[in-house]
Amino acid sequence: MNISSPLDRVRIILSHTSHPGNIGAAARAMKTMGLSSLYLINPKAFPDKEADVRAVSARDILEKIRVCTALDEALDNTVLTAAMTARPRDLSHDVFNARQGARELLRYARQHPVALLFGTETSGLTTAEVSKCQMIIHIPANPEFTSLNLASAVQVMAYELRMALIENDEPVPLAGFPANxxxxxxxxxxxxxxxxxxxxxxxxxxxxxxxxxxxxxxxxxxxxxxxxxxxxxxxxxxxxx
Amino acid sequence: MNISSPLDRVRIILSHTSHPGNIGAAARAMKTMGLSSLYLINPKAFPDKEADVRAVSARDILEKIRVCTALDEALDNTVLTAAMTARPRDLSHDVFNARQGARELLRYARQHPVALLFGTETSGLTTAEVSKCQMIIHIPANPEFTSLNLASAVQVMAYELRMALIENDEPVPLAGFPANxxxxxxxxxxxxxxxxxxxxxxxxxxxxxxxxxxxxxxxxxxxxxxxxxxxxxxxxxxxxx
CATH class of the missing domain: 1.10.8.590 (Helicase, Ruva Protein; domain 3)
Structure with a gap:
């Protein structure tokens, strides 16, 4: 399919990822929802066999991946970037939940490049990284256990971006012909x-x-x-x- | 927390899972959204070290897991079960998307046990399994690549169930007492x-x-x-x- 989709203009950026398996799983999660643009900032190990294994049939995304040495490089040309975070910040931006945040990103992605920035598996994003973003998105979670796997967080956001794209036109279709x-x-x-x-x-x-x-x-x-x-x-x- | 939540009444049932890592990852996905009730039907390998590794801090869910030998055992006492499927069926039920389906399940889970049934990693659910369910849920996906990882699918549904719980709109109340x-x-x-x-x-x-x-x-x-x-x-x- 060659028709350009707003989802083509959403970059997923993974900063300082520790486990290459998460990079592969994130690629697969993106592809299931129609996203394709993946950026890495200083990954601990990439390329790596474990990334290939977990990507399964999404290796095309790994092959086109952009590996950057600084956040600024990954954000080049974007008009809106959301920081994914579970923690409240001292100097907080407006905090959107996953659904609201996906809708807001997509409004812009219909014409311009936007980005979603994910931090490390253990400590998330730094304050310096968040300060380069224009909004914060958090995924509602169990307050007693908020630790989503990195690729699972990518999956939820990719899903919400796709839902934002198809909203308005998906009534539950009838399976058969109703009796009169x-x-x-x-x-x-x-x-x-x-x-x-x-x-x-x-x-x-x-x-x-x-x-x-x-x-x-x-x-x-x-x-x-x-x-x-x-x-x-x-x-x-x-x-x- | 001892207050009972509708999410406590949602069973996640994994049928004939091949990879124990997916069982652990599913447990983690559930716990992040406040679900806790996990059933397995004839898993290929469980208990297994790989399941423990991927569960991280959700091992309490693995410890309470119910391993069954037949679907009927896992569905005991439920009033509504949704089959998770990506494929259209010859003789199809009404098909809900993930969001609509989570809302519908939660309407019942406010009072009664319900279940979400996931098939194998490679071939999904059998027709016989689907026929024991009352509704079908599909997760909207890229038509060219619909293959969500099993634990990712659990994550999306657990997320939508949590979103359905925290949504503000009044659910349509049940008029009577459902048969099990x-x-x-x-x-x-x-x-x-x-x-x-x-x-x-x-x-x-x-x-x-x-x-x-x-x-x-x-x-x-x-x-x-x-x-x-x-x-x-x-x-x-x-x-x-």
Whole structure:
């Protein structure tokens, strides 16, 4: 596909990553969501076999990776960069959650390059690094255990960027062809007749039985074919009465 | 913290997982979002050192893990189960995306046990496994590369469940008391037996009939009392065969 997507303009930047496996896993996480632009700042080990293993089929992203020696180099030409952090800062920027942050980044990425900056596995980003960003994004987490794996954090953000891209146009599609009113009424009449014939329903004391049945099948939003199946069952069961 | 959370009632079930590292990484992903209930069905290797390594500080989840030999055992007592799948199915359920699906599961988890079922790393879930679920959830992904790592998929869903929990909007409350897995299986068995007795279903050529029935009633999210009514009808209709 050669059509340019806003996701092509979102750089993922990993600063001082310790474990090359996380770089590979981050590449895979990006590719599943349609991102492709990965930058590293002074990785401890890259290239590395463990990165290749964890990238699986996302090695094309590893091959195009940009390895930089300073943050400024990685941020070249970007218009907006978000620092990913779990900790509150003394001098804090506006803090967006993952969803809000992805939407905000994407607003810009529709026309301009933007970046998401991730710190090291153990200590995150430095204050100097955060100070070069324009916003902070945190991923809501269990307050008693906030330690997301680096590649998992990339996965969540890549997912939210993709969701931000496809929002507005994804209603749950119908799986089948819905039955219409007339078909449903015939089904209810058929069911009632069989229930009366089998003495399950006493027409003198119907209680709320048919209403409950209607409520049950109403919730199911029956399809045409399902009405046919149910009526087939009723015909088979009813034929000896 | 001893206050019960709806997230405590969400089971993550991993079926036939090949790599123990993914089990550990899934446990960590769950813990970061406040989930704790992990079930395994016939894992290839567990317990395993690689699972411990990847779990990092989430070993408490590994220690409480439930290892089952069959899906039915893992689904015991649940009222709603979602199958995680990337592939479209011939005979499909309604398909929710990750966000919609998490919200729907959480509606039920506020009072009842629910489950999220993940298949193997290579081939996902079997049709038989999907047929025991009431809904399908797919994580929106790059159509050219949909292969999320198993633990990454768990991370995205755990994240969406947490987001659903902290969202401000009032959930649509449940109107009745949902039937559980065991009651539903008894209903399906009863229905199948009556259909065979009445010659509607030929056990030699069952086609997809029982799957269609499961799909229909799965969509209805039957309540306890409704299962009783349906079984009452089947008993009344079946007694002369």
């Amino acid at each position: 009113f007339n078909e449903l009424e015939l089904l209810y009449a058929h069911l009632e007749q069989v229930m009366i014939a089998s003495d399950f329903l006493d027409p003198q004391k119907p209680r709320l039985l048919m209403q409950r049945i209607r409520r049950l099948f109403g919730r199911a939003r029956l399809e045409k074919e399902e009405v046919q199946i149910l009526r087939g069952i009723l015909t088979a069961l009813g034929k000896r009465w | 897995f065991n009651e539903l299986e008894l209903l399906y068995a009863h229905l199948e037996q009556v259909m065979i007795a009445s010659d509607f279903l030929d056990p030699q050529k069952p086609r997809l009939l029982m799957q269609r029935i499961r799909r229909l009633f799965g969509r209805a999210r039957l309540e306890k009392e409704e299962v009783q009514i349906l079984r009452g009808i089947l008993t009344a209709l079946g007694k002369r065969w």
